[in-house]
Amino acid sequence: MEFSRNVLIIDNSVKDRDFIKSEVTFASKKIVTFTLSGRQNFAEITAQNKMKCMYMNTNIGKKDVFFILRFFSMLKEKDGSEITIFLASDDYEMLAEITAEFPLEKLLILHTPLDVGDLVKKIQIAVLGKVESSAHGKVSKDPLNIDLEFVNVFITATKKVMVEMADIQDLKSSKPKLMATLKEPLDIAISSKILISSAYFKGSYYIAFPASTFLNLYEKVVMEKQTEITNDNKDFASELANIIYGQCKKKFSDDGLNLEMVIPSLHMGEIKYDVVILIPFECYLGKFYLAVAPGLI
Structure with missing residues (x-):
């Protein structure tokens, strides 16, 4: 792209x-x-x-x-x-x-x-x-009218990192949707948050996991079985987000857009803001999500 x-x-x-x-x-x-x-x-x-x-x-x-x-x-x-x-x-x-x-x-x-x-x-x-x-x-009032090309870089990077780190070959993503329109609970237990301020997007990105998916992924990558999210393993979410962001930053830099270095922060539990756009992912390890909160810095 x-x-x-x-x-x-x-x-x-x-x-x-x-x-x-x-x-x-x-x-x-x-x-x-x-x-x-x-x-x-x-x-x-x-x-x-x-x-x-x-x-x-x-x-x-x-x-x-x-x-x-x-x-x-x-x-x-x-x-x-x-x-x-x-x-x-x-x-x-x-x-x-x-x-x-x-x-x-x-x-x-x-x-x-x-x-x-x-x-x-x-x-x-x-x-x-x-x-x-x-x-x-002219700014659209449609919250889904974000720069999808910008979002697609994160989707592509997420898939690439998952394949390389965990050898996930069956990873699929769905179309962006408003979290508020979902009828079933997401059961998000842990997520890593990245703040972005650029000419194309201002807001927060999350990579968010239900507990079972996070623990399955942790075991696959670290080769150590865990039964719950603890202080000893939760930083894995930040490390993963940092790797994905690094891939995105390189891609944007190649295309002439320089993003600032950021340090991901951990967020425990559900993501609750007025407008959250969700990109669901699914693989044999379970479901997880990219969540986008436009304007939230």
Whole structure:
């Protein structure tokens, strides 16, 4: 999964390209924008950063426009890869020549003067597959409308750690759900809490266990049978959470998001807050949960 997506903005007008960059960045912090005034440094930037989308205004000049489009045409011929390209222009003769010479299926023409708000939405859809609900400061009232890509990193890391530490091959996770809507008790006995404050999520993460699952997992990993949760074994929950968080931190760092180091804290008993989103896991050792409390720091 690519958490951050790179977008290239090429426009000869400093004012226009900076404005588009600020609007795209404001709309989604997942989008990393690069700007150019023409083809100078184009090869260097595209070699060092994988672009998901490009906006280009033909005001950079025909020679530069054709150079850049020829580059993407050659990539398509070489390995079939193609990114979405938004090309803005009021030069109809140049546009006719471009569409005839470059058979790029994802080349989309935008006529100027440009509707920047519409362009920003198009860029979000091109790189994220959607227009994020938080764009322009609009916050959804739906508590389940958290950044699922962020949550999915924790789900993936949890599965990876469980496979590596306990050789659990049958681990399955269910869709996120509100804890308040559950009819059956979860019987959570112990959990480890991680506080996170980032551009994408602010709140608390828990990895939570019923007593039987925790003791089964402890025996599997430590190879020591325990009949109850005690001061001698409860720190295992924190150690596990720390390993999972370390995996997540590395993944986010690879994608350009640096999370702070945190020390997990133990929580005994049920998790009781107004809004808790639950991701259930199940395997032969029993059930356990990732719990997310948005905004709770």
